[in-house]
Amino acid sequence: MVPVSYYFALSAILFTLGALGVLIRRNAIIVFMSIELMLNAANLLFVAFARTYGALNGQIYVFFVIAVAAAEVAVGLALIVAIFRSRQTVNLDEISSMKG
Amino acid sequence: MQSFHLVPWIVFLPLIGFLLNIAFGRRLGERGAALIAIAASAGAFAISVLQYLSLNAHPEGAVVHLAEWIGIGALSIPWAFRVDTLSVTMMLVVSGVGTLIHIYASGYMSYDVRYKEDPGSYTRFFIYLNLFIAAMMVLVSGNSYLMLFVGWEGVGLCSFLLIGFWYNRNPDGKKGLLNSQAAKKAFVANRVGDFGFLIAAFAIFWAFGSLSFDEVLPQAGTVAPAVVLLITLALLLGVTGKSAQLPLYVWLPDAMAGPTPVSALIHAATMVTAGVYLVARSAPLFAAVPEAQTAVAIVGGLTALFAASIAVAQTDIKKVLAYSTISQLGFMVAAVGVGAYVAGMFHLVTHAFFKALLFLGSGSVILALERAHHPLPDDPYLPKKKKKHDDHHGHGHFDPQDMRVMGGLRKQIPLTYWLYLIGAVALAGLPPLAGFFSKDEILTDALHANPLVYLLLTAAAFLTAFYMGRQIWLVFFGEPRSHAAGHAVESPPVITAPLIALAGLSIFGGLLNFPGWHPLTDWLEHTLRHDLAHATVFNPGVAGFSTLLAVVAIYLSWQLYGRQPLKERQPDPLKKRLGRLFTAMENKWWVDELYFAAIINPYKRFAAFLADKVDWDFWHDWVHDSLIAKGFRNLAHFLANPVDLGVIDGLANGLARAAQGLARVLSLLQTGFVRNYALVTFLGVVLVLGYLVFSS
Amino acid sequence: MTGDLLLFFGLAIVAVAAAVGMLASRNAVYSALFLIINFATIGVFFLLLGAPFIAMAQVTVYAGAIMVLFLFVIMLLGAEQVQQPGGGGWQRPLAILLAVALVVETAVLIFGGGASQAILPAASDYGNPQAIGMELFSDFLLPFEITSVLLLAAMVGVIVITKEDRKKPE
Numbered sequence: 001m002v003p004v005s006y007y008f009a010l011s012a013i014l015f016t017l018g019a020l021g022v023l024i025r026r027n028a029i030i031v032f033m034s035i036e037l038m039l040n041a042a043n044l045l046f047v048a049f050a051r052t053y054g055a056l057n058g059q060i061y062v063f064f065v066i067a068v069a070a071a072e073v074a075v076g077l078a079l080i081v082a083i084f085r086s087r088q089t090v091n092l093d094e095i096s097s098m099k100g
Numbered sequence: 101m102q103s104f105h106l107v108p109w110i111v112f113l114p115l116i117g118f119l120l121n122i123a124f125g126r127r128l129g130e131r132g133a134a135l136i137a138i139a140a141s142a143g144a145f146a147i148s149v150l151q152y153l154s155l156n157a158h159p160e161g162a163v164v165h166l167a168e169w170i171g172i173g174a175l176s177i178p179w180a181f182r183v184d185t186l187s188v189t190m191m192l193v194v195s196g197v198g199t200l201i202h203i204y205a206s207g208y209m210s211y212d213v214r215y216k217e218d219p220g221s222y223t224r225f226f227i228y229l230n231l232f233i234a235a236m237m238v239l240v241s242g243n244s245y246l247m248l249f250v251g252w253e254g255v256g257l258c259s260f261l262l263i264g265f266w267y268n269r270n271p272d273g274k275k276g277l278l279n280s281q282a283a284k285k286a287f288v289a290n291r292v293g294d295f296g297f298l299i300a301a302f303a304i305f306w307a308f309g310s311l312s313f314d315e316v317l318p319q320a321g322t323v324a325p326a327v328v329l330l331i332t333l334a335l336l337l338g339v340t341g342k343s344a345q346l347p348l349y350v351w352l353p354d355a356m357a358g359p360t361p362v363s364a365l366i367h368a369a370t371m372v373t374a375g376v377y378l379v380a381r382s383a384p385l386f387a388a389v390p391e392a393q394t395a396v397a398i399v400g401g402l403t404a405l406f407a408a409s410i411a412v413a414q415t416d417i418k419k420v421l422a423y424s425t426i427s428q429l430g431f432m433v434a435a436v437g438v439g440a441y442v443a444g445m446f447h448l449v450t451h452a453f454f455k456a457l458l459f460l461g462s463g464s465v466i467l468a469l470e471r472a473h474h475p476l477p478d479d480p481y482l483p484k485k486k487k488k489h490d491d492h493h494g495h496g497h498f499d500p501q502d503m504r505v506m507g508g509l510r511k512q513i514p515l516t517y518w519l520y521l522i523g524a525v526a527l528a529g530l531p532p533l534a535g536f537f538s539k540d541e542i543l544t545d546a547l548h549a550n551p552l553v554y555l556l557l558t559a560a561a562f563l564t565a566f567y568m569g570r571q572i573w574l575v576f577f578g579e580p581r582s583h584a585a586g587h588a589v590e591s592p593p594v595i596t597a598p599l600i601a602l603a604g605l606s607i608f609g610g611l612l613n614f615p616g617w618h619p620l621t622d623w624l625e626h627t628l629r630h631d632l633a634h635a636t637v638f639n640p641g642v643a644g645f646s647t648l649l650a651v652v653a654i655y656l657s658w659q660l661y662g663r664q665p666l667k668e669r670q671p672d673p674l675k676k677r678l679g680r681l682f683t684a685m686e687n688k689w690w691v692d693e694l695y696f697a698a699i700i701n702p703y704k705r706f707a708a709f710l711a712d713k714v715d716w717d718f719w720h721d722w723v724h725d726s727l728i729a730k731g732f733r734n735l736a737h738f739l740a741n742p743v744d745l746g747v748i749d750g751l752a753n754g755l756a757r758a759a760q761g762l763a764r765v766l767s768l769l770q771t772g773f774v775r776n777y778a779l780v781t782f783l784g785v786v787l788v789l790g791y792l793v794f795s796s
Numbered sequence: 797m798t799g800d801l802l803l804f805f806g807l808a809i810v811a812v813a814a815a816v817g818m819l820a821s822r823n824a825v826y827s828a829l830f831l832i833i834n835f836a837t838i839g840v841f842f843l844l845l846g847a848p849f850i851a852m853a854q855v856t857v858y859a860g861a862i863m864v865l866f867l868f869v870i871m872l873l874g875a876e877q878v879q880q881p882g883g884g885g886w887q888r889p890l891a892i893l894l895a896v897a898l899v900v901e902t903a904v905l906i907f908g909g910g911a912s913q914a915i916l917p918a919a920s921d922y923g924n925p926q927a928i929g930m931e932l933f934s935d936f937l938l939p940f941e942i943t944s945v946l947l948l949a950a951m952v953g954v955i956v957i958t959k960e961d962r963k964k965p966e
Binding site: 002005006007008009010012013014016017018019020021023024025027029030032033034036037040043044047048050051054056057059060062063064066067068069070071072073074075077078079080081082084090 | 800801804808811812815816818819824827828831834835838841842844845846847849850853854857858861862865866869870872873887888891892894895898899902903906907922923927928931932936939943946947949950951953954957958
């Protein structure tokens, strides 16, 4: 059987890659996709540990995470659409209205 | 029958009269106002008589508690009336003589207000007079030094008001401010004395813990003599102010600016004797320190002689009496000083009789001349009886108080003459009139206690007889030295009736303490400590010598003034005999001038110096303008420019600039780029995780 | 090396490669496709871990609905390609540095603790949809209902956000 630490390692790598995507990509959509990747990494770990301890809770949490992610993606993409309408770009480096 | 509880009415009856006359006096007219005032005073006299009768049955007296006045912690000063033989003696004199003078004044002031062309002041006079009686009653009836002081100040106020009664005139009747200045002088001189009284009161409270006579006097022997000496000397200062002794007597002659009834009531019979009363009341204190007693006796003796010498050379009929009063007060003060408290009180009473008589008589004389000189068209007591006098003498200067314009008046106004003569003989100390007995008693006691005082008083007695003789010869004998003197008009009965009563008292007053019988001694014994109230043994030597001196003095005055009566505008014959000495006496030993030179003018210069140099130049110009204003301006400039603009604003601006700079630096962090923020978050995650991993 | 491990490593390599591909792709559409591959692999992992229901949800919701939405938006906006300007040069190296640090940290965390626990064979009914349903509608009923409200809110929110402002003065 595969030790749970392998899943942990895989999840960590995927999570780091997702975080890296958030940090280095400028395209808002890709940043968004990276966030989904991070969520999936977390989901993977949830399920792995749920299996390890023989508890269903982890899977239930994953179900909720998927539901929330769906809602989040819907809202997030709607925001991106709205921003694109007003600014004609999805480049995060061109969006700095939060600068004081 | 015991009626001590009525004693507050001796104060409240005059006070009611005072208030009634304030409220309704003008509407009631002269008769009504005078009646109210006389009734108030007579009521007080009646109450006093009731107290006298009660005391005969209960000689130990009583203290009537009326109200709580001051209560602070342990200090409790009630308004309590002390009814004992000493205070009732004073009450009787004050209200008795006061009532007679009220009656006299009701007639006299009718003329005075007309001559001063201010009839509205008639009521005002009686308002003041009733207020004076009330204040004087507070003084003599108070059971503590503080209540006594209230009365003391009250009579001082009334004295001030009445001396300045014709406040817009001079003593000669012309418009001016000299009367007001005389009133002011009296007030200021009294203030010096009051200062002493207050110091004494403070010291008494400090030493005895109380101001009540009941508690202070019995403890007199228990306190350190030095403290009692301080108290008594401070009291002596108060006495010299109120009773016109050296060195504060100067106000009393000027006080003659008041109307004559005032001179009689306040400045002869009652108020000025308050000092004597105070010493008699404080007898246990004075008895405890012989030094203080000696001081009192010397002051009294010196004053008696000094004032008598001045009286010899005066030409104003009232001034002679004024200095005579000072001299006689000196006798009383000397008497209480040598421990002869009964003799002092005895002389106080008899002096009240004959000096009031003399003052009122002089008022009658003055009035007689005034009416002859300038008859009133509406003379209130002679309704259109006499044909109008040709008034060519009504113009020009005429002083009805100047004895040099009198003469021969015994033919014009015989009643006044006889009454005045009785007073003069009583004052001169010829037997068997009142003055002889009281003065003789003082002289006898003084001889036993202090020969120096005896000599001073004897010399004063000699001068007294001389100046009274001189006055009688000048005023009533010889030929009239003016038109007015030749046509003098006898005063109406309302004026002469009180004189007759007072003359009777002057004649028979000696019976009060007749040698061998001495009822006054027995009477006062109930109040004074037994060792302080001793009956004076009649000394034929002293009595005979003083009588002889008086006769010699009167003979001398006859030699000078009687045998060859003074002519019009003739200088005083004594001037040739005495030369410079007479000039000195005539000018009152230049005491006023001395006070001006030594105290008042330096004081004024000092005040001017304070005002001009210290206040204006130094304080205002230099301190205020230069130091404070300019300094403040400089300081303000300094504060405004370097401090405020530089430091404060610099600090504020600096802070702002620093905050701005910091914000500028920090705002670099806020790029507005989401990814930068995310990076920082990620950094935080890495750091926290690193800490968790590597720290365990 | 057992078959299990071989399968795991094979899938893991595919998943990591797909993730790297998503990061590295210039074109957003490619990125989305790489991500679908990644999600699918993870779905297989779920199956391996005895979570068939989650695996199905993963494939339908993520790989299906969500990624379709992504592609739809990418194409709607025409934002396949974003110019990579040269600015912000410090962000990228710092991010890579931090990523390496994170990997090191997790490695220490995972393998520094000694022998790892192996995953045991599960019970026969473990993770089947019936068991999941029993859990969801008993212990997690309230969160489940709240999830429905959340989805509804997201739906309304999306409509509000993307609605054209009719009153725009232009």
